[in-house]
Amino acid sequence: MTVAAERPMRLVEHFEHGLDAPICLTWELTYACNLACVHCLSSSGRRDPRELTTGQAERVIDELQAMQVFYVNIGGGEPTIRPDFWHLLDYAVAHNVGVKFSTNGARITPERARQLAVTDYVDVQVSLDGATAEINDRVRGAGSYATALRALDNLAAAGFENAKVSVVLTRENADQLDDFKALAESRGATLRLTRLRPSGRGADVWDDLHPTMQQQRIVYEWLLAHGESVLTGDSFFHLAGFGESLPGLNLCGAGRVVCLIDPVGDVYACPFAIHDTFLAGNVLTDGGFARVWRESSLFADLRAPQSSGACTQCAHYDGCRGGCMAAKFFTGLPLDGPDPECVQGYSEARLAADRTIPAASQDHSKSGSSHAPVFVPLGVGPAAPPARSCSEHPLEGFHPHVDHQGVARG
Amino acid sequence: MALDEARVDALDEALDEAWELAPQVALRDEAFGALAYHFTTRRLTFLKSRDLVDVVRLLGGSTTLREALDAAGVDAGSWDAYARAVLALADGDMVRRREVAA
Numbered sequence: 237m238t239v240a241a242e243r244p245m246r247l248v249e250h251f252e253h254g255l256d257a258p259i260c261l262t263w264e265l266t267y268a269c270n271l272a273c274v275h276c277l278s279s280s281g282r283r284d285p286r287e288l289t290t291g292q293a294e295r296v297i298d299e300l301q302a303m304q305v306f307y308v309n310i311g312g313g314e315p316t317i318r319p320d321f322w323h324l325l326d327y328a329v330a331h332n333v334g335v336k337f338s339t340n341g342a343r344i345t346p347e348r349a350r351q352l353a354v355t356d357y358v359d360v361q362v363s364l365d366g367a368t369a370e371i372n373d374r375v376r377g378a379g380s381y382a383t384a385l386r387a388l389d390n391l392a393a394a395g396f397e398n399a400k401v402s403v404v405l406t407r408e409n410a411d412q413l414d415d416f417k418a419l420a421e422s423r424g425a426t427l428r429l430t431r432l433r434p435s436g437r438g439a440d441v442w443d444d445l446h447p448t449m450q451q452q453r454i455v456y457e458w459l460l461a462h463g464e465s466v467l468t469g470d471s472f473f474h475l476a477g478f479g480e481s482l483p484g485l486n487l488c489g490a491g492r493v494v495c496l497i498d499p500v501g502d503v504y505a506c507p508f509a510i511h512d513t514f515l516a517g518n519v520l521t522d523g524g525f526a527r528v529w530r531e532s533s534l535f536a537d538l539r540a541p542q543s544s545g546a547c548t549q550c551a552h553y554d555g556c557r558g559g560c561m562a563a564k565f566f567t568g569l570p571l572d573g574p575d576p577e578c579v580q581g582y583s584e585a586r587l588a589a590d591r592t593i594p595a596a597s598q599d600h601s602k603s604g605s606s607h608a609p610v611f612v613p614l615g616v617g618p619a620a621p622p623a624r625s626c627s628e629h630p631l632e633g634f635h636p637h638v639d640h641q642g643v644a645r646g
Numbered sequence: 647m648a649l650d651e652a653r654v655d656a657l658d659e660a661l662d663e664a665w666e667l668a669p670q671v672a673l674r675d676e677a678f679g680a681l682a683y684h685f686t687t688r689r690l691t692f693l694k695s696r697d698l699v700d701v702v703r704l705l706g707g708s709t710t711l712r713e714a715l716d717a718a719g720v721d722a723g724s725w726d727a728y729a730r731a732v733l734a735l736a737d738g739d740m741v742r743r744r745e746v747a748a
Contacts, residue, residue: 247692250678257674259681259690304674306683306690332672334685357685 251485254492254539257303257529262496262507265293265321266313267600271340271377273365274611275404275445278498278510279436280313281602286500290320292520294327296497299525301331309507310337313499313600317343322351329357336361338402340380341387349387349394361400361428362387367415371408375445377609392423399425400467404432407444410451413458417466428467429459431474433508434566434576437601439593442567444613452579453478474563476555477579488561491516491538495529503528505538508562512597545572552580568593657729664744665714665732666706671740673699682740689738698731705732705741 245253268283269276288296300308308328315321315337328335336359344352344360352358362384366372369381391399401420403409409416413429420427434442447455456475459466459482470484485493490506491514497503501519504510516532519525529535547558559575567576568591574582667673674681679693682702693699700718701711708714711732715725735741 245678247678247694250676255676304672304681306672306674306681306685307688332685334688359688 248485248487251487251489251493252539254535257305257526258495259489259493260305260307260309261494262309262311263296264311264313264496264498265315265324266318266499268317269312269314270317270342271314271380272602272609273376273437274441274609275375275406275432275436275438277433277436277438277508278313279596279599279601282600284499284600288499288501288520290323292501293320293324296501296519296525297324297328297331297333300333303526303529305333307334307336310335312338314340314342325358326355329355335359338363339387340376341384344387344390346390346394349390349396352391353394353396359400360391360396361402363402364416365404365406366409367412367419371412374408375406375609375611388423388425392425397424399423400428401425402428402430405429405447405455406432407447407451410447410455413455417462426465426467428469429471430469431471431560433560433562435508435562436510436596439566439596441611444611446577449579449581452577456579474556474559474575474577475579477552481555486555487557490514490561491535497525503532505534506562508560509565510598511565511594513565513594543572545570546582547572547574550580550582565594567591656733657726660729660733661712661715661725662710664709664746665711665736665741666744667702668739668742673702675699682735684738684740687739691735691738691740698728701728701732702735702741706744709746
């Protein structure tokens, strides 16, 4: 060892090089869903028959415990559809793996709500994409607004503290932010707002549903004004291009500090990247989750220095760092260029030009289902049906105090 | 200045107190130091030096913070900085004061 100290790496640089284990991760337990939200990240609907068994899922939890992954975000699909969901939740908590799960609320009965209220280390996130039934049900499906509100009411009545109301920001609900916040707070819940990603079925509706530039500016101002009283899962770091960074980790954590495990045990770089391009391995066939995390060549690539192309010339690069990899990929933009929602407008020309949207690697939609929502933009046709947000940023809920405890070495 | 003196007093006091890692907190070592996760508040904090991690781990077995710092081999010139860090961790209930039996 040399005595001369080199410049210590900043924490963000450690993150870019990847940690020994994810900080937390997303685990889609099933592709089965009673809804068929038009923007579902995982194109959920039908159960995959190769879904992990209860025993296999327990082994994954054992590994997460051994790796000291303190927290897992469980989603789907609708995770509560799995008959062993409540067992796996208890199993995780008993093994020091805290759980936050996302649900459309259909199974959050008064009895389940009471059970959840007395379980430590469990957080519940109810998806809602409109502050009114009209706006919500167009994306998530007829009746889904009433279902979500009933679940929130059940949780509040049971004394479950601080549930989350999880909203995917769209062109149609962007002017309902105050209403969402009031709706959450009236039930003792916290609003969580995340970004619409063009992933899964979201690719089909992104052009019509992603917020306009003007809305992005309004949302940015609103988020700055509300600070940490609204959760964002660090979803909006591309908005840093407007000026100030929003609270949170402003970097892409894909394969570095986060990842996703899908219902069949496939490991992807991030929750918004269920595509063969971002498939790192499988927990059953590649020697377990820890081995995939530590040895996958895809993750090694993501942890190597990235080329950010023209973005590095931009005055706002340190804030947004080129934006979201998945958003670029699924809109057919180059990964080393600007985010499709670059607030400086640097992606507009590319979006307007010919581009090839990558074909989906998988689709679990219930084809031909008469219940599936068909999205028609407002003002173009009659109110159309539903969707389910499977969105889940793995860093949600953490409040990293990056700058507070750094003690200079004496 | 009175305010600075008060701060120095607070640091001295912290150095003379007994501390421990809060029972709901787990540490995970990483190259930069460690993650500290509080299972009840669900707060994650990054301990950004290995020495700080050593000190935090030694708190429970030491009668004072001074003793933990000494055992970790931390240079006395930087003890105040460590006392500040421990107080910051205490604000988030990551570490807490420990009653010492007389």
